[in-house]
Amino acid sequence: xxxxxxxxxxxxxxxxxxxxxxxxxxxxxxxxxxxxxxxxxxxxxxxxxxxxxxxxxxxxxxxxxxxxxxxxxxxxxxxxxxxxxxxxxxxxxxxxxxxxxxxxxxxxxxxxxxxxxxxxxxxxxxxxxxxxxxxxxxxxxxxxxxxxxxxxxxxxxxxxxxxxxxxxxxxxxxxxxxxxxxxxxxxxxxxxxxxxxxxxxxxxxxxxxxxxxxxxxxxxxxxxxxxxxxxxxxxxxxxxxxxxxxxxxxxxxxxxxxxxxxxxxxxxxxxxxxxxxxxxxxxxxxxxxxxxxxxxxxxxxxxxxxxxxxxx
Amino acid sequence: xxxxxxxxxxxxxxxxxxxxxxxxxxxxxxxxxxxxxxxxxxxxxxxxxxxxxxxxxxxxxxxxxxxxxxxxxxxxxxxxxxxxxxxxxxxxxxxxxxxxxxxxxxxxxxxxxxxxxxxxxxxxxxxxxxxxxxxxxxxxxxxxxxxxxxxxxxxxxxxxxxxxxxxxxxxxxxxxxxxxxxxxxxxxxxxxxxxxxxxxxxxxxxxxxxxxxxxxxxxxxxxxxxxxxxxxxxxxxxxxxxxxx
Numbered sequence: 001x002x003x004x005x006x007x008x009x010x011x012x013x014x015x016x017x018x019x020x021x022x023x024x025x026x027x028x029x030x031x032x033x034x035x036x037x038x039x040x041x042x043x044x045x046x047x048x049x050x051x052x053x054x055x056x057x058x059x060x061x062x063x064x065x066x067x068x069x070x071x072x073x074x075x076x077x078x079x080x081x082x083x084x085x086x087x088x089x090x091x092x093x094x095x096x097x098x099x100x101x102x103x104x105x106x107x108x109x110x111x112x113x114x115x116x117x118x119x120x121x122x123x124x125x126x127x128x129x130x131x132x133x134x135x136x137x138x139x140x141x142x143x144x145x146x147x148x149x150x151x152x153x154x155x156x157x158x159x160x161x162x163x164x165x166x167x168x169x170x171x172x173x174x175x176x177x178x179x180x181x182x183x184x185x186x187x188x189x190x191x192x193x194x195x196x197x198x199x200x201x202x203x204x205x206x207x208x209x210x211x212x213x214x215x216x217x218x219x220x221x222x223x224x225x226x227x228x229x230x231x232x233x234x235x236x237x238x239x240x241x242x243x244x245x246x247x248x249x250x251x252x253x254x255x256x257x258x259x260x261x262x263x264x265x266x267x268x269x270x271x272x273x274x275x276x277x278x279x280x281x282x283x284x285x286x287x288x289x290x291x292x293x294x295x296x297x298x299x300x301x302x303x304x305x306x307x308x309x310x311x312x
Numbered sequence: 313x314x315x316x317x318x319x320x321x322x323x324x325x326x327x328x329x330x331x332x333x334x335x336x337x338x339x340x341x342x343x344x345x346x347x348x349x350x351x352x353x354x355x356x357x358x359x360x361x362x363x364x365x366x367x368x369x370x371x372x373x374x375x376x377x378x379x380x381x382x383x384x385x386x387x388x389x390x391x392x393x394x395x396x397x398x399x400x401x402x403x404x405x406x407x408x409x410x411x412x413x414x415x416x417x418x419x420x421x422x423x424x425x426x427x428x429x430x431x432x433x434x435x436x437x438x439x440x441x442x443x444x445x446x447x448x449x450x451x452x453x454x455x456x457x458x459x460x461x462x463x464x465x466x467x468x469x470x471x472x473x474x475x476x477x478x479x480x481x482x483x484x485x486x487x488x489x490x491x492x493x494x495x496x497x498x499x500x501x502x503x504x505x506x507x508x509x510x511x512x513x514x515x516x517x518x519x520x521x522x523x524x525x526x527x528x529x530x531x532x533x534x535x536x537x538x539x540x541x542x543x544x545x546x547x548x549x550x551x552x553x554x555x556x557x
Contacts, residue, residue: 050462071465071466074464075464075465081456081459081460081463084456084460085454085463087457087461087475088479098464098466099465102465102466102470148464
């Protein structure tokens with residue numbers, strides 16, 4: 001668990017982060033959103049002490065993060081940034097091996113880890129391992145950047161707009177990869193972004209920052225239903241609200257008894273995608289299929305419309 | 313298939329080597345430049361040996377300048393040393409603005425005739441390009457890369473040795489290349505204070521009104537400068553191609 005305890009950061013007169021208290025649960029993804037200059041990047045950089053707080057304390061699993069030397073702390077925490085920051089004079093394999101090498105892992109263990117991660121990110125170790133970063137595409141570089149952050153098996157991964165430089169299609173893929181990898185390793189992730197779509201897609205919990213303060217911290221659904229301030233409401237986007245609400249839950253959650261005509265919708269699809277299917281096919285209901293292909297019921301236009309309305 | 317410039321360089325190198333080892337072969341070519349009975353090929357010592365001494369002087373001076381300039385650049389680009397940047401800049405600037413001839417004149421009374429005053433002049437003259445380039449190289453690293461190095465938990469020393477210096481190397485090499493080329497030419501004046509360099513050949517030619525000597529000395533220095541310049545540039549490109557692409 002990561003606890004921010006009344007953390008404040010001041011540069012001369014300007015307060016960038018003001019009295020932030022926040023608890024991040026283990027094995028979850030917490031997304032910090034806010035406009036630029038809201039202090040969100042400064043906040044996560046204080047976790048691995050790239051920035052020192054002016055006052056307050058950050059505890060990682062109950063322990064003050066100032067108890068160990070900076071470099072030791074950082075080797076324990078994964079860190080992935082926008083524009084990947086790969087070392088241009090080192091191969092992909094050497095880049096990924098950065099922290100394990102610093103920690104003095106033996107050669108065989110490092111090699112096995114590099115291969116495991118490259119395979120996990122769908123990059124052929126024999127082909128990509130000996131390449132230099134500039135020989136890779138943007139999406140591949142970004143994956144290597146995340147792989148490097150995960151190489152020493154950190155319990156905590158900090159990500160600062162990791163997908164900011166990617167085009168929309170590769171970004172969506174990278175987000176899905178991240179969700180799969182988070183499930184695989186159970187890593188606690190704190191991710192900073194200004195992209196609300198990304199926040200709702202990835203987050204177990206969202207913290208909204210405005211002018212250095214956390215104005216709301218809660219699940220995506222809470223945030224939609226009860227935005228704490230007009231700023232949060234604006235950030236979410238009033239016209240997007242019903243669709244974001246539908247995007248959080250799966251079609252399986254909206255199943256009604258009965259049958260319908262047409263191509264079945266997979267249970268795991270989000271309700272937003274189900275709605276899209278209904279609208280596009282021009283039908284008022286479609287059958288829903290479980291992962292094994294069995295029809296479990298139907299989703300209807302009426303049912304989804306009710307679910308998209310503001311809960312009372 | 314080698315390109316034309318490569319072939320030209322190879323030809324220059326072979327010509328230079330041939331001239332240094334067998335200067336007699338070139339006598340007919342140089343003969344028209346001298347008065348009758350005057351020697352056409354330098355005869356007061358081995359050209360090959362003088363060239364080696366010339367190169368040694370330049371190498372020693374540039375090596376010392378590199379060590380001092382790069383150390384200074386590293387020092388002033390650290391957080392703790394930042395306030396010394398203007399001071400170091402002025403110091404190495406003085407080294408550059410002081411004409412090497414003046415340095416020789418001032419150094420001779422202290423160190424006597426011989427190689428030492430030349431080494432000092434070349435060293436001082438070579439500091440600035442290396443220092444300025446090293447500072448530039450170390451302060452213009454991609455921010456995402458230095459940030460990632462810190463975030464990965466590298467100590468300050470590890471960042472310097474593993475990331476910053478290797479990435480700044482092409483730019484530092486450019487500075488070294490400039491110093492070497494300046495040094496190769498400037499070393500010739502060292503012979504006015506009895507340093508053993510190719511300047512001897514030129515000075516001997518000037519004293520005895522022997523155009524062939526002057527030409528030999530000048531051409532050897534020029535060929536050395538061009539070849540070493542190109543070799544260092546090729547090295548820079550090889551390094552930069554990997555890091556900056």
